[in-house]
Amino acid sequence: MLLNLTDLSSESLQSQIIRQIRAKVLSGEVAAETDLPSIRELARDHHVSVITVQRAYEALLREGLIHSRRGKGFFVSELRENEKQKMAKQRLRETIEPPLLAAAEEGLSSKDVLETVNLILRQSGKKT
Numbered sequence: 719m720l721l722n723l724t725d726l727s728s729e730s731l732q733s734q735i736i737r738q739i740r741a742k743v744l745s746g747e748v749a750a751e752t753d754l755p756s757i758r759e760l761a762r763d764h765h766v767s768v769i770t771v772q773r774a775y776e777a778l779l780r781e782g783l784i785h786s787r788r789g790k791g792f793f794v795s796e797l798r799e800n801e802k803q804k805m806a807k808q809r810l811r812e813t814i815e816p817p818l819l820a821a822a823e824e825g826l827s828s829k830d831v832l833e834t835v836n837l838i839l840r841q842s843g844k845k846t
Contacts, residue, residue: 719739719742719748719754719755719760721734721735721738721739721760721764722734722738723735723738723764723766731766731770732770732773732774732777735760735764735766735770735771735774736774736777736778739754739774739778739783739784740778740781740783740809743783743784743794743795743797743802744783744802744805744806746802748794749794750794750795750796750797751793751794751796752793752794753790753791753792753793754775754784754791754792754793754794756791756792757771757772757775757792758771775792779792781805782795782797783795783797783805818831
């Protein structure tokens with residue numbers, strides 16, 4: 719599994735692994751029941767500690783995005799599209815709520831915030 723991990727990010731390596739695998743699962747890039755690299759394999763391939771990968775996989779297990787089979791390894795969980803959508807929306811809310819509340823406290827209107835969000839999406843090439 720190809721992940722883009724960097725020591726230069728303010729985000730921990732564990733968080734980068736969680737975020738990137740989560741994105742691949744929720745976007746459908748990685749299909750249900752796809753086997754994931756073993757903890758040791760992912761750690762070796764990306765030059766991170768086994769504990770870092772183990773903790774990332776544990777977090778993804780708690781979220782229900784992956785599951786393990788004794789003696790077989792880790793696999794992407796079967797999720798319906800509406801479940802994926804719900805999870806993605808919940809993550810979005812958790813991520814953007816603090817800056818949105820700060821923007822409101824700083825006097826920006828809903829219209830200002832929506833214009834900024836739409837501008838960011840247009841610049842990233844995403845549909846608005």
